[in-house]
Amino acid sequence: MIIEEQLPAVTALIQKAASDSDSVAFNALYALFPKKTPAQKVHATLEAACTAIADLNTAIYAVVMVKKDTGLPGDAFFVTFKAIRADEYATIAGDTPHLHLTPAQKQLMVNAEKARVYLHAKA
Template identity: 40%
Template sequence: MVIQEQVTVIRELLQDAAIHRTTVSFPQIFWLFDEDVAPHDVYDTLEAACVQIADWSTAIYSAVLAKSGSHMPGDGFFDIFRLHREAEYRRIAARAHVRELSLEQRRQMVAFERDRVYSHATR
């Protein structure tokens, strides 16, 4: 379920990060919600905010998300990338499933999309 009152806040956080060529941590996103909000509702809201900024074929704004250990977004990003950047996905990973991607393949996909997002944000 999308938490409508948080979509704008998340959208602005993502856009600001993209303009400044930085990232947003998952705790930064989760801190915007009450503790009792289910994680899948946070992710649904995050996805809605991304789509408000740009459709997936233009820029996948979840690319600016960064987990603390890897500094990369979660698997949801890679699923979206696979569907909306099919040629680039195949160039990097052939037909590998998202769960089979190596760290280097993930890095290449994230770098590719972050560049796209950062360029989009400065237009």
């Protein structure tokens, strides 16, 4: 369930990171919501913001959201990347399930998608 009143702030957070060719930590996203907001609602709102900026075939904007400890997006990004960019995923990782990707494979996917996102944001 999307939290409509947070949608503009989430969209702005994502767009700023993309236009600055940067990333943003998930804690910055959660800071935009009232405490104890269910993660499901936060992520649904994030997904809505990202797809409002660009359809997934054009650019997967969620790539700018990163975990503080790894600097990489969460698992949902890699699931989406595999679904939308199946050929590219296979070139990088073969038939490796997303939960078994190496950090190097993840980084290659992230780099490829960030290039698309940053280019789209500048257009």
